[in-house]
Amino acid sequence: MNDRLNETAQSLGARAAQRLDVEATAQKVVQRLRDEPAHRPTWIHPTWLRIAAAVVIAVGGAFTLRQVWPGSESAAHVAHFVADDLSDLSTEELREVLSLLDEIVTSDTVAVPESSTDLRELDAQQLRAVLRSLEG
Amino acid sequence: MAQPHPVPAPSDPALIAAWQAGDEQAAAELVRRHARPLARFLAGAGAPEADVDDLVQEAFIRAFRSVDRFRGQCQFRTWLMTIGGNVLKDFGRRIARGRKIMPLDDGVRDTTGDPHDHAEAHEAEALLAAGLKLLSRLQRDVFLLRAQQGLEYEEIAAALATTPGAARVHYHHAVRRLKETVK
Numbered sequence: 001m002n003d004r005l006n007e008t009a010q011s012l013g014a015r016a017a018q019r020l021d022v023e024a025t026a027q028k029v030v031q032r033l034r035d036e037p038a039h040r041p042t043w044i045h046p047t048w049l050r051i052a053a054a055v056v057i058a059v060g061g062a063f064t065l066r067q068v069w070p071g072s073e074s075a076a077h078v079a080h081f082v083a084d085d086l087s088d089l090s091t092e093e094l095r096e097v098l099s100l101l102d103e104i105v106t107s108d109t110v111a112v113p114e115s116s117t118d119l120r121e122l123d124a125q126q127l128r129a130v131l132r133s134l135e136g
Numbered sequence: 137m138a139q140p141h142p143v144p145a146p147s148d149p150a151l152i153a154a155w156q157a158g159d160e161q162a163a164a165e166l167v168r169r170h171a172r173p174l175a176r177f178l179a180g181a182g183a184p185e186a187d188v189d190d191l192v193q194e195a196f197i198r199a200f201r202s203v204d205r206f207r208g209q210c211q212f213r214t215w216l217m218t219i220g221g222n223v224l225k226d227f228g229r230r231i232a233r234g235r236k237i238m239p240l241d242d243g244v245r246d247t248t249g250d251p252h253d254h255a256e257a258h259e260a261e262a263l264l265a266a267g268l269k270l271l272s273r274l275q276r277d278v279f280l281l282r283a284q285q286g287l288e289y290e291e292i293a294a295a296l297a298t299t300p301g302a303a304r305v306h307y308h309h310a311v312r313r314l315k316e317t318v319k
Contacts, residue, residue: 002311004318005318006283008260008261008264008318009283009284010283011261012176012179012180012261012280013175013176013178014176015179016176016183017172017173017175017179018172020189021189022167022171022172025167025189025192025193025196026164026165027164028193029163029164029167029200030160030163030164033160033163033201036197038201
């Protein structure tokens with residue numbers, strides 16, 4: 001059975017091989033090699049691949065660091081905690097905070113516009129100036 | 137008077153080196169040497185006869201353009217057949233996307249010889265071809281390289297990036313399955 005199988009396998013495709021015009025095929029291959037420029041995937045230049053790999057590593061590394069490093073809380077997290085702290089304060093405590101801010105604003109160490117001594121009268125730009133001066 | 141020594145034909149590696157240096161005739165000579173065995177391999181692996189010519193050309197084009205990657209791990213012909221297998225796979229995908237397979241025209245069939253023998257041989261070939269389609273690509277390629285092309289397991293293993301032992305196992309699995317189909 002094996003011999004018969006091998007014999008059949010050896011004859012398989014023999015007709016197609018005999019029909020092939022070898023010389024014409026050789027000339028066509030040479031002509032195509034001459035005429036058709038080699039296709040190179042220029043859109044994936046090795047340099048770009050390296051850059052893309054570096055970006056992926058950097059972004060992935062930063063993301064992982066943020067996930068595992070306890071001290072690397074984002075600004076969003078900080079704002080969330082500040083908001084939580086403020087909401088924990090009672091009305092009395094909030095009044096104290098505001099009066100403290102008023103004291104700071106009216107003191108000489110903070111750059112407050114001369115025309116105003118009340119925090120509630122300041123516009124956004126003036127408030128930013130106050131905050132910057134508080135940063136020291 | 138001394139007889140002139142016949143000039144030995146250049147080896148495949150010499151022709152490959154000449155092609156890499158820009159000699160187009162070296163490429164043509166490699167096609168002349170290996171086109172028919174490649175055509176047999178492709179037809180045996182299921183290529184329609186009408187398309188064998190195009191597939192042979194495509195395999196050679198790909199081989200010449202990537203010949204820098206050929207490290208001589210196996211013979212050039214064996215490497216060429218693995219490329220032919222890839223070309224045939226791509227061709228099959230294109231067919232699957234919409235092109236119909238045309239039945240073989242009676243006009244291209246060989247009608248010489250005893251009609252009874254011819255019919256019997258044709259039936260056996262058809263059964264084997266059908267059985268080969270049921271094998272995995274690796275089993276099919278190993279079987280054809282061994283049974284049709286007469287290559288050693290070491291050579292087949294080098295071309296298909298496997299071990300001789302694994303090639304032997306694939307061959308025996310293929311034979312077992314083909315026997316069930318052909319009997």
